[in-house]
Amino acid sequence: MQKTKFVKLMQQEMVVALGCTDPVSISYVSAIANKYAGGKELKRITVSLSLAVLKNATSVIIPGTTKCGIAMAAALGVVCGDPEKQLQVLENLESKDVDNAEKIINAGMINVKQTDNNAILYVEVEVETDSGTAKAIVKDDYNNLVYVEKNGEIIIDKMKSVEQDNEEHIENKYDLNDIWEFIKTADVETDLVHVKKTIELNSEIARVGLENEVGLQVGKTLMENMEKGIKEKNMANMAICYASAGADARMSGSPTSVMSNSGSGNQGITATMSVVAAAKYLGVNKETQIRAVALSNLVSIYIKRYVGRVSVICGATTAAMGASAGMVYLLGGNKQQVEYTIKNMLGNITGMLCDGAKTGCALKVATALQAAEQSAYLAMKDIAIQPTDGVIGKSLEKSLENLEKISKDIYMIVNQSITDIMFEKEMSI
Structure with a gap:
């Protein structure tokens, strides 16, 4: 694959976002629908979500607030959302906006339901005002606007083109060999500019998490324990510290933008800050750090x-x-050892389920990164889980296909069970 294609891939899949992308996407779509509806008096907001978004948008704190919930996300999108800012839609949020959103919720104007659309990622919001009704839809990606309708008149309809784009993605598949070639030959000053911006943005939210008592304080507590000598200051703990601190801040509503990865801010933070911290601990030069961060993000994608x-x-x-x-790249490893460490990870933590976005995600980041260091050091000794074991196949691609099968086979039953449990707790949506 040509360099320009990977540069474009990073620009497409590593996007700036403010807050957890699930509730923020709801705010974004609400803001669009409200813009087209017009009018001065709000009458009704109807939110239809796919099961996965319903699960992920329920418990996480909305950026710039201390509130959570789908209804709050939708109301804020109407009250103060700027649709031009897409996943930074709530950037201008003020405390009075939260009060106004609560008035809308308390007036019973918001209805939330699960959509009958079979898309995995689907957000539809219909806003009715004294001027009429407008509907907006994003599908397959959090800011991928595919449909807008006002008073029955279709303004935007890209539903079919979305299906065609997905087919093109399948045809343009690439593998680890292509990624490795790009990482080794990319020009740091031109090809990896977006990676530098990623490091800058995500370093800031890690700083917020380390310096403030936010979320579960996973990163901050670990840093304090290292400073006290309770925990050893090693590569794994440094990686965990910075990445989980970023997740602590983000999931507790910090109004700090991050560079996401594949639609998730936590994934962007984890793939970036763990490697940045490991690079600092190992004392490698800046160029090596940037290439390693690029490798981490591209492998995640x-x-x-x-x-x-x-x-x-x-x-x-x-x-x-x-x-x-x-980490393997930072340790001087080769492409084969990178493949080994991915296989070690696949055979270790594949069973960690997503039970919705929330402050506890920082603990999962910490657990996963502990495994990342173990896998990397084993790989550096040319040790890998063999294809005779579990989900590991004869090749990396076959191993990933096995992971894909697991994910698809258990998707509906697990997501439905988790969502049922969440709503049985009578949490506000």
């Missing part, structure tokens, strides 16, 4: 093509698979 953009398998695990590849 590669694996997500198999498991799906929204999966029942925890995204921290796929991002940590990328991180383990980045």
